Amino acid sequence: MPKYVYDFTEGNKDLKDLLGGKGANLAEMTNLGLPVPPGFTITTDACRRFLEDGGLPEGLEEEISRHLAALEGRMGRRLGQADDPLLVSVRSGAKFSMPGMMETVLNIGLNDQSVHGLVKQAGGNERFAWDSYRRLIQMFGKTVQGIDGELFDEALEELKNGRDDLELEAADFQRLVETYKGIVREQTGQDFPADPHEQMRMAVMAVFESWNAPRAVLYRRQERIPADLGTAVNVCSMVFGNCGMDSGTGVAFTRDPGSGHQGVYGDYLQNAQGEDVVAGIRNTMPLQDLERIDKSVYDELMKIMETLENHYRDLCDIEFTVERGKLWMLQTRVGKRTAGAAFRIAVQLVDQGLIDLDEAVTRVNGAQLAQLMFPRFDGDAKSARITTGMNASPGAAVGKAVFSSARAVELAAAGEAVILVRRETNPDDLAGMIAAQGVLTSRGGKTSHAAVVARGMGKTCVCGAEELEVSTKERRFTAPGGVVVSEGDVISIDGSSGAVYLGEVPVVPSPVVEYFEGATDQDDELVAAVHRIMTHADAARRLKVRANADNAEDASRARRFGAEGIGLCRTEHMFLGDRRQLVEDLVLASSEEERDRALAALEPLQKADFVEIFQAMAGLPVTIRLIDPPLHEFLPDYTELSVKVALAGEQAEEKDRRVLAAVKRLHEQNPMLGLRGVRLGLVIPGLFAMQVRAIAEAAKAVEGARAEIMIPLVGAVQELEHVRDEARRILAEVGVEALVGTMIEVPRAALTAAQIAEAAEFFSFGTNDLTQMTWAFSRDDVEAAFFSKYLELGVFGVSPFESLDRDGVGRLVRIAAEEGRATRPDLKLGICGEHGGDPDSIHFCHQVGLDYVSCSPFRIPVARLEAGRAALVSTGSDTR
Template sequence: MLDHLNFELITPTAAVHRKLHGARAKCLQRLIRLGMPVPDTVALSAATVRAIAGGQQPDTKALLEHFGSWPVLSVRASPVMPDWGGPGTILNIGMNRTNEAFFASRLGSTAAAALHLKFIRSYAVDVARLDDEMFDIPNLTVENALSAYEDETDEAFPQDVEVQLFNVLKSMARAWEGTSARLLRMSKGAPEDAGLGLVVQRMAFGMGKGESGSGVIQFINSDSGDAQEVGRYKPQSQGRDALSGGENDTMFLTQDKRGPSLQESKPDVFNELCRLGEVSRTGLREEMQIEFTLEGGKLFILDAVNAPRSARAEVAVVTSLANDEIISREDAVLRIEPRALSELLHQQVSPKAKRDVFARGIAASPGAATGKLVFDSFAAQTAAAQGEACILVRRETSPEDVRGMHAARGILTERGGANGHAAVIARGLGLPCVAGATDIDINTKARTMRGADGRVFSEGDVITLDGTKGQVLVGAMPMVEAGIGGAFRELLTWADEMRDIGVRANADTPEDAEVASLFNAEGIGLCRTEHMFFGEDRLTVLREAIFAEDAEDRAAALSRLLPMQRADFRDMFRIMAPRPVCLRLFDPPLHEFLPSTRAGIVELADALDMSAREVQARVDDLSEVNPMLGMRGVRLGITVPEIYDMQARAIFEAAIEASSEGAVVVPEVMIPLVSAKREVEIVKSRIDAVAADVMSETGKTLEYRLGVMVETPRAALRAGDIATHASFLSFGTNDMTQMTYGLSRDDAGRFMSTYVNQGVFPEDPFLALDQDGVGELLALASERGRHVRAKLTLSVCGEHGGDPDSIEFCRSLGMDYVSCSPYRVPIARLAAAQLAIRKPLEEDDVYEFPEDDGFVPL
C-alpha cells in the first residue's frame, strides 16, 4: 500500500509543486492563497499516479479522512502543461445508496438521485468501459442503472467509497499511460515519460435546494481580447454542463434581451465573480476562465484555466497586463509565440467553420483566400481586371508566372516545397500558398483539377486556400480578418527596444517596400531587381535585349529599361530613407524571361517582328540542362556585362535624385552567386566605373557600398578572399542549402516529410537552417571574412531569416541583421527580442569552432 504522505492537502503553505503535482494542483493552491472559496482538495503526485497505474493500492482510507464524513468527490487530471490533455473529470465519486439517502434530506430526493445516476453512468463508461448508449433510456432510474450495470458486468456496482475512488484513480492513471494518449501529448510537446498528477476535490453540489447550478466565466472576449464578461450559467447542473447546454436551459451572465441572466437573478453572486476575476487577473498575472458552482446560493470556485483566446486576443491581453503594471514588458514580449503572429498578419479561415478538405499540401505561405480557379497567369490577370478574386493553380510556378501571382488571391501548386519559387514569391506578396499538393491532378488542356477524393473542379469553380494549414477547401469559407491594431504595434515597439540584432525585409518592388516600411523593417536586405521586369512593357524590352545580336544592340534595348529601373529604385529609396536598401543585381538565367508555351512564342514573335521559328530557336539556344547551376548571377554579369552596367547606372542615378530631394541614400549593391575573388574584382571595376561616370555627369558626390551574396559553398570557404573587395557578405541560405545538400528546393517536398519522419533530418532544412552543415559554412565564412575585414557587415537574406531558431544561430555568429519576407518581419522582430531577453549576448557566447578546423588565415 502506498504511504498516505503521497497525498498533499492543498493549503496556502502546502508543498505543492507544478513539476510534481501538475499545473491544476498548483493553480488551485494559488486560488486558495488569493482567498477564493475552493472546496477541500488533495493533490496526488505524478509518482503516486504512476504507482497506481502499476497496480499498487493507495491508502484511500487516509485520503478520504481529509474530507470528513459523507465524502462525495471529483477527480481531475493535473498534467504539468494544461494543453497536454488527460483523462476527463469524474464527478460524484462516493454516491451510493447510503449517501443518496443522506443527501436526499439535504438537497432533496430528486437532486440526490440525479447525482447518484450521473456517477453510475460516468463510472460505467469511463471506468468499467461500458457502452454509453445502454443508459440512453427515457426516465432512467438509479435502480434501473444499477441493474443494467450488473447485467453487463456480472457484478454489483461498487458501494464502498474506497473501492470506487481506487478504481477511478487506477482508471485515470492507466488511461494516461495508454499508447494513443502518449502519442497525442507527445505531438503537443510533452516528453515521452511525462507524468500525470491528479486532484481529488470535495464536490460542491450544483443541484438541490435554493439557487444551485454551475457555470464558467471569463473577463475578455476570446476573439479580440477586449474586456467583457463572457460565459454561461446553468441552474441545477454540475461541472461544465453550462457550456454544452442550449439557450433554453442556460442563463446569460450579464443582462441580455435574449433571456434571463445571473446578473439580474443573483447580482451579489455576479458582482463577487467579477471581483474574483480581477483578483485572479492581478494575483495570477493572467486572464483566467473560472469554473464555479452555486450550492444553495453559496459560491464555490472549482478551477481556473487560462481564458481561451486567439492570437489577436493574446497580444491585446499581454499588452494590457503590462500597461497595468501587472507584468513587465519583457514578460509580455516573452508570452507571445512569434509564429502565432501570422494569424494577425493575414486573413484566416474562421476556426468555427466546417471544412470540406479535398487536397492537402505544404503550408508554404500563411493566410487564407477564396476565389475562382484559374490555370494560368493570363486568366489570373483577366479575372483581376474584372474585379474577380481568383486562385492560381499551376503544376509549379516560374518567373513567367509572376504577373499572374500578383493578380491572384492565392497560389496552389502540385509541385514545389516550402522554399520553392511559389512559396518565396507568395510570402513576399503576403498571399496564401499551398505547395507540393501531390494528391491533386491538374489537366491544363481541359482546365480541370482532380482532388484526392476523385472530385473534379473546373476553371471558375470556387475554392478556399488555407496556406496556414496547407489545406484546399471546397467553396467559400467564412474568414477572420487580419488584426494589426494598436496592441500589436505597441508590443513590437517594446520588442524593438529589447532586441540586439537587426531585422530587414526582402522587398522587390516599391509596393513591397511600402509593406516593409509598414512593418518597421530596418531597411531592405534583399531586393531581387529582376522582379521589376515583369510588367508587360518591361518584359518585352528585356526580351529585345536578350534577342540582341551584339553588345551595341543589347545596350540600346537596355537603355529603354534604364528609366524604368531608375524610377523604381528612386521610389524605394524615398520609401525607406534613411534606412538602407540592398539591391541584388540581375540573378536568374535569361531563359526564365522567355515564353515556354506556343502561344507565348507566337506573341513574342509578333512583338519582335520575327518568325515563330526564329524565336523558338533562340529560346532553345538559351535553354540549359541545369539552369540554376548555369549562366546566372555573376556569371551572367561577366558574360553579358551590359545588364549590370544598366542596373548600376539606374541605382546611382536614382540615389542622386532621391538624395537631392532630402533623403539620405547610401545604396548597397550586391553581386549574386559569387564563387571566386576574381569575379568580384571584374564586376566591381565596372560598377566603380559607372559610379564615376554618373558623378562626373551630375557633378554630385555618391557614396555606396558593394557586397556579395554568399550562396555557394566555395564562396563561404573563400570568404576571406572575397572580403578584400566587399564591405558586406549576405548569406543566401536558400541556394546555399540546395547546393550543400544537393537538393532541389522545388522537388524536395516530395520526400522531405518521409526523411523528417524517419529521422534522416531533424527538420526540413529549407524551413529551419541546418546549423550542423550549412551553419558551419556560415560560421567559417563569418570568421574568415572578419579576419580580413574586421567591420565586415554580415547578414542572412534567405527565408531562414524569418525563422526564430535560425535567428538565434545567426545571432550567435555575431551577424548584424537578418532579412526575410515583409510579412515575416514582425515574427523576426519578436523572436529576436525574446532571444535577447533569454540569452543576453556576451563576448564569449559566439559560435565555437572545432579545435582543428584546418583554417589558415589568408
C-alpha cells in the first residue's frame, strides 16, 4: 500500500511536491526544534487519487486512524473526549502558496459534550469554549457543508448589535451556537455532525474538493500553477489564541514584504483565533506592540524569525499563536513580496552572504521587473487626498469605485478601469481583485487577505483605511469631511504611501524606466538593486535580445533599453497612412508600366526608412522582413466599393469600375492564408527586388550597417530559392553583403526545415502565425469568441498566443531548430513573435538552443532578465 500520511517528524522542506508547502515547512520547523503543535500531513498523492476516483483512496482512513491514535497518545487526550478533548485543525497546503483559496476548519472535535470539557481545560473560561464551538460550526458549515457564509455573518452581526467582538460574553456565544445549529439544520436538512471522527473525515474531503473550487481554479490560472498538483491536508493539534488577553494570534514577516526593508513587520491580535488576522474582522495592532504585552514571547519570536530567515535564506512569512503566554508556530513559508521588495531583498541577501548573485537573479523575475516599469503618481499631487490607509501593495491605480466583485468583473470586461472597494475582502472576491486596477479596504492590516493576495498578484492595494465608512449595500463610502464617493466615481489609490485621492491623479514615469533610458543614476536604492541584478543577468545569459522595431524612433528606444539588434522590422508597417495608396497602386496595376511607376515611387521611401534604422542601430544586426501584407489591409473594402459603384450606376467613374474589377479578382475569403508573404513577391514581379535594392542601397550608405533579409511565409524550399537568388544578384550589383533567411511561420516549413536550411542562412520563428496555423485558430476571432471558455474548461492554462504552446508549436520549433542545424551547423536561430517577450517562452528558447529572442522595445529589459535566469535555473526547478 502507498504511504499517504506523514507525521510532522518525518518530512522536511524539500518534500513540497508530496507534503505541500505548509506540510513540508511544518516538518522542517519541527526538525529545527521550534515550538510546533504535533500533527500529521495527508499527501498530495491522496488528493490526486481522491479527485480521480471520487472518494478517499483505499487504506487512507486506516492510516489516518493510526496517526491520530499516535497523536492522541502524545497529547494524552482523545479527539473530542467529553471531559478533556483533543481538538485539531484541518488545513489545506498545496506546493505553491494559494492564500485563502482553499479550505481550513478549526476546532474539530467540539460538540455539545466536549465543549464542557474544553471549559475545564481552560480553567473555567466559558467564553473561550463557546466562542471556539461557534467558530467550528461557522467554518464547517461554510466550507464543508456549502452553506452561504453570509447567513452566519448576519446572525453574528445581529447578536453584536453594534458591540465589538471582545464585548460579547459566554452566554452570547452559547446562544449563537444554537442559532448556527439551526442554520445548518435549515440549510442541509440534517443536524450538525456531533461525531468528532465524522467531522474530521468530512473536513479532509472538503479540503481535497476545494482544490477544484472556482476561486482556486481562477487563482491557479492567474498564477500559472499546474492544475494537476493537488493539495495536501495538514491535521494539527489545536492551540488557542482566543483564551483571553494573554493569548492572541499573529502574522509576521522577517522583513517588510512591501518595501524589502529589514525590521519588525507584522500584525498581532489579542484574544483571537486563526483566521481573524487575515480576515480583517478587527483592525490589528503592529507586531511591535507584542513586546509591550509580553516581552518574553516577543523576544522568542524574534529569535525564531532570525533562525528561519537564515535557514531558508529568504524572506519568511510566519503564522503564530500565543496560548496563555506560550508561543506556537503554525506555519512558515517563503513570503510573497512586491516587485520592488523582491529586487531589494535579493541584493540584501547577497550583501549578507546568504546567497550569491547567481541565486539573486533567480529570486526575481520578468513579471516583477515589468511591474517596476509602470508609472507612479506625481508626488506633488496631494490636494485631492481624502484619507490614508496602510500601504499594503505599492503602485498607482486609478479607476471607478465599485463595491462588489461581480461589478468589478462586469465593468473591466467592458474596458473600464475600476478600483474594488470593500470593508474587507475574502477569497470569494478573487475574480474582482484580478479585474480591478487596485483594491481599497477600510478594515484589515498589511497581512490581511486583501494585502497578501494583492502583493502576490502585483496589484496596488491600500488596506485598513479606518476613516472610510463603506456601505456595500448602498454602493458608496463616506470619507472625512463628509466626502461621499458613489459607485462609478473615479478615485486614485497609492499603494506606496497608502493615500486615497478623489478623482484622477496624474502619473509620472517610473525611475526604473528612466534608468533603462539612461536618465537616472543609481543613487535610488531600488534602481541600484535593479542595476546589480541586470548586470549579472546580462553576464550570465547566452541568448541575445533583439527588438521588434519598424522605425528609427522605436529602434533608438530599443537600443537604450539594451537591444542587441533588430529581430523583426515589418516593412508593411512602413506603408500605412499616406503611403498606403502606393501599395494599392502596385497591387492593382494593370500594366507593366503602371507597376514600374509604383515601384519607382516606393523605392526611395523604403531606402530612406532603412537608412534611419541602420543609423539608429549603429552596427548592430537588423533583420528586415520583406513585405507581408494580407491584401485586404491594402485594398479598398470589396463590399463598400461594390455598393458605391452600384449606387452610382451608369455615372460610376471608370476608375472605380476598374478598381472594383481588380479587387473582385483578388478578393479572398481568408486573407491571412491567401496571397501574402513570399507568394505576393513571386506573383508581383519586381516587388521584392525593389525592397532588396532599397535595403542594399541603405546599407551601403550607412557605415557598419548589418542587414539580414528575411523572406516571409515560406512553405517550400523552392519558394525561398527563387527569392534568394534574386536577392543575392541585387546585393552583388550594389556591392554589399547581407544574410538571406526566412521566417518559419508555416508548419510545413518547420517540418521540412532540413531542406529549407539549404537555402536559408537564418531562421526566425514567427510564432504568432505558427500558433494560428498549428491550432487552426484565427486570432482576430477566437480570443473574443471562446478563449475564456477554453481557459475555464482547462483546455489550456494560458492563451497559446500569450505563452508558447510547448507541446505543439514548441515541438515544431524544436524540430526545425534541430533539423535546420543538422543541414547547416552555423544556422542562426531566433524568435520574433510576441512570445519573444514572454518569460516562460524565453526559457524554452534557451532550452532549444536559439541564438536570440526579439520583442517589443518596452519588453527588452524583461527579456534580458529572463534570458539570464534561463541560463542560471535548471529546467523544472522551483523558482516561485
